[in-house]
Amino acid sequence: MTITDAPPAARPVGRRRLVWTGLLWVSLVPAAIWLAGRTFGWSAGFWVQLLAFTPYVAVWTLIPVLGALITRRWAAAAVAALIALGFATAVAPRVVADGDKGPSTGVELRVMTTNMLFGGADADEIVRLVRDNGIDVLAVQEFTERGQQALAAAGLEQLLPFNQLAPEWGASGSGLYSRHDFAEQAARRNDGGFQQAHAVVQVPGAGTVYVESVHPLAPSSRDVVAGWAADLDDQVPAEGGLPKILLGDFNATLDHKALRDLIDTGYRDAADTVGKGWIGTWGPYDGDPIPPVTIDHVLADDRIGVKDVQVHSVKDSDHRAVIAWLTLPAA
Missing domain, CATH: 3.60.10.10 (Endonuclease/exonuclease/phosphatase)
Structure with a gap:
């Protein structure tokens, strides 16, 4: 083994980390698209029906935030938190009485x-x-x-x-x-x-x-x-x-x-x-x-x-x- 070779046990761990990081980022894409569509009023086809379930998606966005924090993917955690905040801004006021x-x-x-x-x-x-x-x-x-x-x-x-x-x-x-x-x-x-x-x-x-x-x-x-x-x-x-x-x-x-x-x-x-x-x-x-x-x-x-x-x-x-x-x- 040369000095530049990684130990065999480290390679699977590195691959798993790369896969989980990729899955985490991929999970943020549909949520970001959903938030943009909801914010800017996109209304086309079956998307109009799906929009009715936005509060459920808002709750789901907390999962990527927690996953990124637990696994210390800080960049993904920051993006996931921004998306979750966008959803919270849209739907959370409905459970708080207006002044x-x-x-x-x-x-x-x-x-x-x-x-x-x-x-x-x-x-x-x-x-x-x-x-x-x-x-x-x-x-x-x-x-x-x-x-x-x-x-x-x-x-x-x-x-x-x-x-x-x-x-x-x-x-x-x-x-x-x-x-x-x-x-x-x-x-x-x-x-x-x-x-x-x-x-x-x-x-x-x-x-x-x-x-x-x-x-x-x-x-x-x-x-x-x-x-x-x-x-x-x-x-x-x-x-x-x-x-x-x-x-x-x-x-x-x-x-x-x-x-x-x-x-x-x-x-x-x-x-x-x-x-x-x-x-x-x-x-x-x-x-x-x-x-x-x-x-x-x-x-x-x-x-x-x-x-x-x-x-x-x-x-x-x-x-x-x-x-x-x-x-x-x-x-």
Whole structure:
């Protein structure tokens, strides 16, 4: 053996170290691409669907950080930490209540949204949630005539006697039920083909507020992503006119730039505002093996305060109901 030869036992160790270093760096590439796509709003094909699972990826990015630190790959540790910090900046605020929740005094309005899964969700359970929580306005999506009849039989109209209903077969129907009368009411069909019931609700002591049951097209395949983005872009912006509340199945999470752009017109996401923005609302609730994601939202105009949010499972629906306690400015 010459003086320059490495001992035979050292060669496998060196190769293993090189392999582990390479694997560590390779593991950072998809996370970095994911973060860039999320940050800059890339929306193409199935990537839109994957973005909904960003919080899970954010947690996963801690593994390369720990692996690099344990194995003393300092350069890789620094890059992994920057990526993890980027994800944390994007998703961690959802579990921390905002310092600014909007007005804290005024008139309380309790709103609830629920997707009825082709009208088959348990109507008795929906009505129980309305009754037990003193709901003032209920928005329903995937609202069919069967669902309308079931809600009526369960006594919903005794609790919320005013309504704007657009039931349809399948997933495209929409409805609003209210404790308070409407000054105006209608339903519009978005470009994706779904109805969106909307009304100007006359709230005693607070004047009027615009409320809409939102249900943009789902980005279920590549050829409908453009329609999904167009539907979100076509939602009513917050600025100007009456205070506004949009609630429903947005088919988007806070990791989709299209939804963030809508919020930036002057809304607050109610769950995000009170530190409950990670609570899943769609996925495994009817037995599908899908990790929970948060696609049902209550967006409240910045002129409206947010007090609290609760999320409840509803039997025979793949969505959970979202309830928000809001504060409207007094008239």
